[in-house]
Amino acid sequence: MDKPLLLLLCCLQFLPAAAQKTPFEQSDGNETATYGQVISWFNMLDQKYEQAKLVQAGSTDSGEPLHLFILSENGNFEPGGDRPVLLINNGIHPGEPEGIDATMMLSRDMLEKNSLPENLVICIIPVYNVGGALNRNSYSRANQNGPRSYGFRGNSRNLDLNRDFIKTDSKNSQSFQQIFQRWKPHVFIDNHTTNGADYQHVITYIASQKDKLHPALAAYMTGSLNPVLDRILTDSCFPPVPYVHFRETTPESGLIGFYDSPRYSTGYSALFNTIGYVLETHMLKPYEQRVRASYVFMEELIAILERDHQALLEAKSLADQKVKEQEEFTLHWRLDTTSFDTIEFRGYKASYKKSELSGKPRLYYDTSHPYTKQIGFYNDYRPVITVGRPKAYLVPQSWSRAIELLKLNGVTLQQLERDTEMEAEVYYIEDYKTVKTPYEGHYLHYDMQVRKEKQQVKCYKGDYLVHTNQPSVRYIMEVLEPQAPDSYFAWNFFDSILGQKEYFSAYVFEDLAADLLKADKELKQQLEDKKKHDPEFAKNGAAQLDFIYRRSPYYEKSHLRYPIFRVN
Incomplete structure (x- = not known):
């Protein structure tokens, strides 16, 4: 069987058997829903099903509200209780809209088939960057293969919201944090599209950096959750690979685990003992494939979390308790370039040819020469600053x-x-x-x-x-x-x-400084030692006066x- 036919059959098994179609489905996978269509869709599901509820959960910089769509098998839409919570975020970069379309279909399919998980509450932010979604165009994603039109990366204040989880300049971020702190999710998904090298994989993803995650959660994520997810995705015709951030020019040099500091969504979520995933589907794959891949990723992760709900509850509870007792915390980490695992990577041969523009050598990926090989994955980070x-x-x-x-x-x-x-x-x-x-x-x-x-x-x-x-x-x-x-x-x-805020006039402070040196032998010795070991300082009268001032009672402590x- 040739590859195009195999891929078609893999995708067909995930096509929903629903009567009402999304704009994505109506366009044969070439269009993404507008902001208005998205909210209307989830409002329709709210009206139709008792297990679904759409709420306004805060404001955004655009003036439009931020919505939250809640799926609960028993119809309880309040946080708390004995079920883990999965929070899914879509459209933080609205030019990367796969998650928007995929969650529309996935929500409908689970409700129509009455297949919501019994032991998991699913919270979905349909569109996070509302201002960016309203700023619709067809050109800002120059390297991306569809859809025909999409939103813009910056929000209505031109902020990249995936850098705003600590400084919180946007109303969007304030509203997100209200949602996050109210629901206290156990697992978080942020749906994206990746830029960068060309390769065969449709799915890449960032999992919370294991060394920065509490050991109780890191052990569950790396020992159970990720391996099962990877195996199921591979069996579903979407073999995943870690986010393709590589050491040198091309992926063969080895992949580097992403350093998700707290400004990013998964770095923020890890601060509260939440396992995070940034799904990054490949920009050059057809939009229809990318949406289906996003659908499968979320569907399979939901199934695993339903199965593991008790283990997940226990791991997070233990992490929450232990972190309160922890005495030292690492603030900054550095990649260990001597330690790596090997992973299977399905790439394309990287070569160079003459640029038609500059005449200089330019990189390209030869898709007629695919390869599968083992490459290094560098994902061990060591503490640099601990307090x-x-x-x-x-x-x-x-x-x-x-x-x-x-x-x-x-x-x-x-x-x-x-x-x-x-x-x-x-x-x-x-x-x-x-x-x-x-x-x-x-x-x-x-x-x-x-x-x-x-x-x-x-x-x-x-x-x-x-x-x-x-x-x-x-x-x-x-x-x-x-x-x-x-x-x-x-x-x-x-x-x-x-x-x-305050300083001195040199001609006045000269006399005062002389008196200070007479009264403070230790200060005078410090000055002499500084002059002895710093020839430039010894020749600079203004620097010596400043030296005395900064060690005097007149220098402001603040x-x-x-x-x-x-x-x-």
Whole structure:
């Protein structure tokens, strides 16, 4: 049997036997539903079936509401209880709409066939990036094979919402976090389309980075969930492979496990002990294949979670309990390039030919030369920055944006009832780097270096203590510790501390500095040692005056002092 016929037969076995067809089905797999059609479709299912409910779950930057579609076999549409929750997110990048069309069909088929899982609640965000979905076009995905028209990657404020799960600049992100914290999902799927190399696989996916996930969940995911999912997908004519992010120029060099820091959806979900999947279907495969692949991925994962519901409940419960007792947390990780597994990869031969535009050699993939071979998969990450957990953090009420987001993400805060003083560990920002051009509306900081010292700090009625013995401790640590790559500090929440507010007039301070050196022999010795070991400093009178000033009582303590304090 030739390959096109085999692929057709594989796809046909997943065609639904439903009377009412989606716009995708009506167009023979060439169109994706518009935002209005999507909401009308799920509203129709809500009206028709008692096991389905469509609700407005918040606002978006577009002015349109964010919807949540809930599938519950027993008709209970409230969170809690003894059933795991699967949350599916569609259209975070509306130019990658496979999940939108696939969940429309999958929801209908499960309801029509009365095949909803008994032991799993399914929550679906039909379209997350509503503004991007409304900005419909046929050209922004230049490398993609269909559909005919689709939405735009940026939302109505031109934000990439898959970089907005910590800084939360968008109303979409606020609404998502309300949904997430209300339903506390056990597993999360974010549906996408991948760019990059050409290869035979229709399905690639990112699973939560195993080393960053709590061991109880990582063991279940890597030991049971992923292997079964991979086997079933392969048997269903959609053999998967990890997201094709490779070490060098082409995939044969080895694939690298994606570093899903908390700015991304699965990095965010992992902070709350939720197993996450980013499904990335291949851009160059026909749209009809990509939608069917998305359908099968979700259908099979649902079946596995239904089977494993008790094991999943126990793993997450154990992780939630243990993380409250954890004493050290890794904030930053680095790929171990010496450790790898081997996986089967079905690719195309990569070659070079003369570019018709530049005349220079250009890369291309020769689809007439497919191959199947074992390649390396580098997916072990090692801790780079690890910190001990304080008993609590003190967050002054003046930093209202941080307080709002902590509350939004289910963090319990205790407000002080009176003015007081307490001993705390205080960070000073010794060094940091900043990107040269804006990244998602921010000048992101990175490579932060800090110095820690103990101080008596003043606290005021209305300030907040954030105790760390709560299930959301990983979120707390990774947003409040400044060295974390997606901390609130990294996203510019506290940039005003980086600017000095007071200084001195040199001609006045010269005499005062001389008096300070006479009175403080240790300071005078520090100055002499600095001049001795730094010839440029020894020739610079202004630098020497600044050196004395920064070690004097006149220098403001708040300059470069990180405003969130660790309390033990």
